[in-house]
Amino acid sequence: MRMLAFVLLTALVAPCARAADLQVVLHNAKGQPVRDAVVTYYPQGGAGSGPIRFDWPYRMAQQNLQFDPFVLVVPAGATVAFPNHDQVRHQVYSFSPAKPFELKLYGRDETRTIKFDRVGVIALGCNIHDSMVAFIKVVDTPFAAKTDAQGVAVLHGAPAGPGALKIWHPYMKAPGNELSEQVSAPQGGVLRRVETVDIRSPPIRRNSY
Numbered sequence: 001m002r003m004l005a006f007v008l009l010t011a012l013v014a015p016c017a018r019a020a021d022l023q024v025v026l027h028n029a030k031g032q033p034v035r036d037a038v039v040t041y042y043p044q045g046g047a048g049s050g051p052i053r054f055d056w057p058y059r060m061a062q063q064n065l066q067f068d069p070f071v072l073v074v075p076a077g078a079t080v081a082f083p084n085h086d087q088v089r090h091q092v093y094s095f096s097p098a099k100p101f102e103l104k105l106y107g108r109d110e111t112r113t114i115k116f117d118r119v120g121v122i123a124l125g126c127n128i129h130d131s132m133v134a135f136i137k138v139v140d141t142p143f144a145a146k147t148d149a150q151g152v153a154v155l156h157g158a159p160a161g162p163g164a165l166k167i168w169h170p171y172m173k174a175p176g177n178e179l180s181e182q183v184s185a186p187q188g189g190v191l192r193r194v195e196t197v198d199i200r201s202p203p204i205r206r207n208s209y
């Protein structure tokens, strides 16, 4: 009888389609954590409709002659701000097919915005400072996160069932700088993947000014 009560209780608190968290832990062959990788998840049954929103700012600042952050994830259709916090002027551009653009020179405490409609990777540079490099990853799934300094990314609320888990890093040795694998999100709880990835050293760029 007690067993039956337990089973009934479990059935009550566990609705049939609970969402799971997907946790990805990335390191390189030396065991060092890999940060700034973008982890996305595409449930086979679709991710639902409606606008995608992330809880971090859609902002690519210029500070201390660098872009900040190094990698920014935004949903397709997002408008990204490019504030300049430096004393000097920057001229931000991209040749990437997903959104080629060039902002005119602009100075301290000024900002510009650009809308990114197409899914893809936008490599950013500055015409004045060759060492400034950053990437915007435009995605079409609500399940997206960046690995932190410990190499960890967590995607919350993935629906139970199969789907494609993708891991992208601008310097990953893989076709399109991306790995993809089929996983199955459990009914609740956490699916944890520990992955070893091969990351190239970034190209050395020096400022020519």
Ligand SMILES: [Cu+2]
Pocket: 065, 089, 090, 091, 126, 127, 128, 129, 132
């Ligand atoms: Cu610059």
